[in-house]
Amino acid sequence: MALLDQLLAKIGLTRKGIGSSTGGSVADPFALWRSGRKVAADKAFDVYAGWVYACIRAIAEEIGSMHLKLFKISNDGTHEEQFEHELIDILEAVNLFQTGLELKYTTAAHLELVGNAYWFLEGVSSPTDKPRAIYALNPSRVRVVADRNLFPASVQRYQYRTQTNLYEFAPFQIVHLKYPDPSDPFEGIGTVQSLAQWIDADNYAMEFNRRFFLNGARLGGFLESEAGYTTEQLEYLKRSFENIFKGVENAYKVAALPKGTTFKPASETQKDMDFANMMEMMRNRILAGFRVPRTVLGITDDVNRANAEATNYVFALRTIKPKMRLIVSYLNEFLVSRYGDNLYLDFEDPVPENRELRIQEMQAAVADQPVMSVNEAREEYFGFEGVEGGDTVNRPFSFLAAGKTKPRPQRRPAHQHPFSRATRNARLRKSISLNMAHAVTAELKRMKATIEQIRQKDVTTLTDSEFEVVWKGFVTRVTPYENLVIEKIKQFNAEQKAEVLKLFAERYKINFENLENLLGVDKEKLREWVGVLVNLAEPVYTELLEKEGQAAGELLGIAGLDILTPEVLKALRRSLELMGRSYNQTTLAALEERLTQGIKEGLGFEELIGRIQEVYEFSDAVRAGQVARTETFRVANEATKEAWKQTGIVKTVKWYTAADERVCPWCEPMHGKTAGIEENFFDQGDTVTGSDRQELELEYDDIGHPPLHVNCRCYLRPDSVSND
Numbered sequence: 001m002a003l004l005d006q007l008l009a010k011i012g013l014t015r016k017g018i019g020s021s022t023g024g025s026v027a028d029p030f031a032l033w034r035s036g037r038k039v040a041a042d043k044a045f046d047v048y049a050g051w052v053y054a055c056i057r058a059i060a061e062e063i064g065s066m067h068l069k070l071f072k073i074s075n076d077g078t079h080e081e082q083f084e085h086e087l088i089d090i091l092e093a094v095n096l097f098q099t100g101l102e103l104k105y106t107t108a109a110h111l112e113l114v115g116n117a118y119w120f121l122e123g124v125s126s127p128t129d130k131p132r133a134i135y136a137l138n139p140s141r142v143r144v145v146a147d148r149n150l151f152p153a154s155v156q157r158y159q160y161r162t163q164t165n166l167y168e169f170a171p172f173q174i175v176h177l178k179y180p181d182p183s184d185p186f187e188g189i190g191t192v193q194s195l196a197q198w199i200d201a202d203n204y205a206m207e208f209n210r211r212f213f214l215n216g217a218r219l220g221g222f223l224e225s226e227a228g229y230t231t232e233q234l235e236y237l238k239r240s241f242e243n244i245f246k247g248v249e250n251a252y253k254v255a256a257l258p259k260g261t262t263f264k265p266a267s268e269t270q271k272d273m274d275f276a277n278m279m280e281m282m283r284n285r286i287l288a289g290f291r292v293p294r295t296v297l298g299i300t301d302d303v304n305r306a307n308a309e310a311t312n313y314v315f316a317l318r319t320i321k322p323k324m325r326l327i328v329s330y331l332n333e334f335l336v337s338r339y340g341d342n343l344y345l346d347f348e349d350p351v352p353e354n355r356e357l358r359i360q361e362m363q364a365a366v367a368d369q370p371v372m373s374v375n376e377a378r379e380e381y382f383g384f385e386g387v388e389g390g391d392t393v394n395r396p397f398s399f400l401a402a403g404k405t406k407p408r409p410q411r412r413p414a415h416q417h418p419f420s421r422a423t424r425n426a427r428l429r430k431s432i433s434l435n436m437a438h439a440v441t442a443e444l445k446r447m448k449a450t451i452e453q454i455r456q457k458d459v460t461t462l463t464d465s466e467f468e469v470v471w472k473g474f475v476t477r478v479t480p481y482e483n484l485v486i487e488k489i490k491q492f493n494a495e496q497k498a499e500v501l502k503l504f505a506e507r508y509k510i511n512f513e514n515l516e517n518l519l520g521v522d523k524e525k526l527r528e529w530v531g532v533l534v535n536l537a538e539p540v541y542t543e544l545l546e547k548e549g550q551a552a553g554e555l556l557g558i559a560g561l562d563i564l565t566p567e568v569l570k571a572l573r574r575s576l577e578l579m580g581r582s583y584n585q586t587t588l589a590a591l592e593e594r595l596t597q598g599i600k601e602g603l604g605f606e607e608l609i610g611r612i613q614e615v616y617e618f619s620d621a622v623r624a625g626q627v628a629r630t631e632t633f634r635v636a637n638e639a640t641k642e643a644w645k646q647t648g649i650v651k652t653v654k655w656y657t658a659a660d661e662r663v664c665p666w667c668e669p670m671h672g673k674t675a676g677i678e679e680n681f682f683d684q685g686d687t688v689t690g691s692d693r694q695e696l697e698l699e700y701d702d703i704g705h706p707p708l709h710v711n712c713r714c715y716l717r718p719d720s721v722s723n724d
Contacts, residue, residue: 115188
């Protein structure tokens with residue numbers, strides 16, 4: 001590595017040392033990249049230049065120009081191409097700002113850079129809805145949020161962060177295309193992320209070359225003097241020499257040096273370092289990583305027509321076609337299935353036909369006999385009109401007919417297939433679901449046995465890792481209630497939306513002069529809606545209170561504990577009313593804001609109705625899950641604390657935070673904090689400071705137990721227990 005050391009030294013860089021297993025350091029010029037297993041997405045975007053840009057553009061242009069074809073499977077099994085269809089329309093005109101070609105180009109570029117491409121489907125509120133538009137999201141700003149505590153783990157939502165806002169999308173709102181990462185089922189890995197070392201080495205070499213010319217087309221050198229100069233005099237001589245002779249504009253000037261002073265250039269020149277070959281080697285590595293032949297990028301040294309056609313053939317066969325298959329497979333699974341279970345997308349085969357081989361095969365099959373009439377040949381090859389008697393295909397009289405061919409059913413080309421459409425896999429998925437259910441049951445049995453072993457110990461002496469089993473059991477128990485509440489909230493949203501649309505239609509006839517209370521919702525109507533939501537959720541949470549109270553008692557060795565006292569049920573009702581008011585007020589505020597803005601923009605009735613629909617689509621996709629998760633954990637923790645109060649033996653409780661990467665900066669400092677069984681951790685109006693020094697104002701209610709914030713997953717554990 002001496003050559004690389006010299007190259008880095010010439011541009012003012014040194015190889016960084018990283019820790020080794022022996023406690024020393026290992027020189028690594030790519031330590032900047034190796035902060036993790038794969039390069040971060042934003043860093044991958046930073047190197048979209050040079051050979052990386054050339055390779056990605058070559059691939060993206062090919063994929064962007066690919067023609068997608070839609071097929072319909074009829075009842076008799078034939079596959080008929082569809083030339084007019086709403087799916088074709090949206091794939092050609094994806095949104096108001098982009099064309100279908102640009103979307104495919106951008107998708108291919110994102111996949112090469114970071115291995116992930118995210119299509120946001122505008123206007124969908126369920127997995128079967130058809131999108132109004134499609135937008136490509138910047139993958140460096142997308143975070144996949146997966147619940148890894150469940151088996152099988154699944155994507156819960158996608159977060160998209162702009163410079164000012166954070167948006168959350170349900171999985172059915174995003175089509176996530178990716179280059180599969182064997183170690184991560186939820187996010188892919190891009191070509192650039194995998195070639196980081198090669199790309200970085202090429203960047204170092206380019207920077208060296210740039211500085212070579214900036215420094216006067218020389219590699220620098222040494223000033224030697226026999227005179228007894230002081231350090232200050234030598235430094236002055238050096239700066240004076242550089243000011244006069246450094247730089248391209250000063251190259252080859254004649255130097256006049258003081259007596260006894262000589263200039264010796266550095267020993268290495270570009271030729272000595274074999275710079276040209278080194279740059280070519282780095283370029284070839286990058287091209288090989290992207291699987292892009294040199295001729296595709298316009299590098300035509302030692303290229304003739306034969307090998308140019310061969311490389312184009314390999315590029316289409318080994319690079320473009322597999323990538324298109326991958327992209328189309330995702331579209332068939334997660335987009336086309338919204339339009340029907342008998343449709344699938346395919347694409348024109350990009351691999352050019354080997355006409356010479358085709359002609360040889362045809363000649364062998366027909367024994368070198370004519371297969372085209374004279375008139376067909378005149379029209380096909382010359383554009384001439386036919387001649388009289390030229391419509392017959394002639395053959396020698398010595399040949400006898402072998403017989404008629406039998407009709408055969410219509411077949412598709414080998415590369416065309418519907419891939420994994422939802423209906424095709426329904427039965428398979430059912431069997432997979434059953435197998436997963438058995439696996440989950442076995443895991444729950446194992447977890448239950450582990451908890452039984454833990455119960456034989458003093459629960460206050462458990463380590464955090466031991467108590468994690470208890471926490472996982474808690475999450476497993478409450479998740480079905482969370483899902484049930486989500487459905488209840490969606491039911492409420494549907495009923496409220498119908499009423500809001502009716503109210504707005506009536507109010508629309510009025511002239512909106514002051515732009516206030518556009519829906520005409522008064523306090524009485526708000527109380528009514530709060531009551532409806534509370535009545536939907538209360539039975540679910542009453543059962544959860546009972547079950548979690550029993551589980552909390554069993555953790556202390558007390559079976560059959562019943563915590564459903566009138567006081568507890570009253571407290572539950574109060575908590576749900578607080579949730580109902582907050583939820584409805586947020587919904588009304590969003591409706592008022594969107595409608596007010598729309599009226600100011602001069603939108604018509606139908607467009608304003610669309611604004612209302614968007615608010616409820618977001619509520620179904622995002623807010624329902626947030627509220628259900630938060631309130632479910634609130635009720636379950638309340639049941640736990642109330643049960644321990646009633647036992648009379650738990651004196652203090654401790655805040656427990658899941659030990660994973662999803663812990664937020666606010667909850668992280670809370671882990672291990674204690675409070676008396678009758679005390680709050682925080683009172684309403686307090687301020688919490690997170691590990692990132694950000695502050696959280698607690699305006700909702702007192703914090704006597706988790707959750708601390710929306711979507712909080714924290715839990716309580718007993719801290720001190722008295723058996724007196």
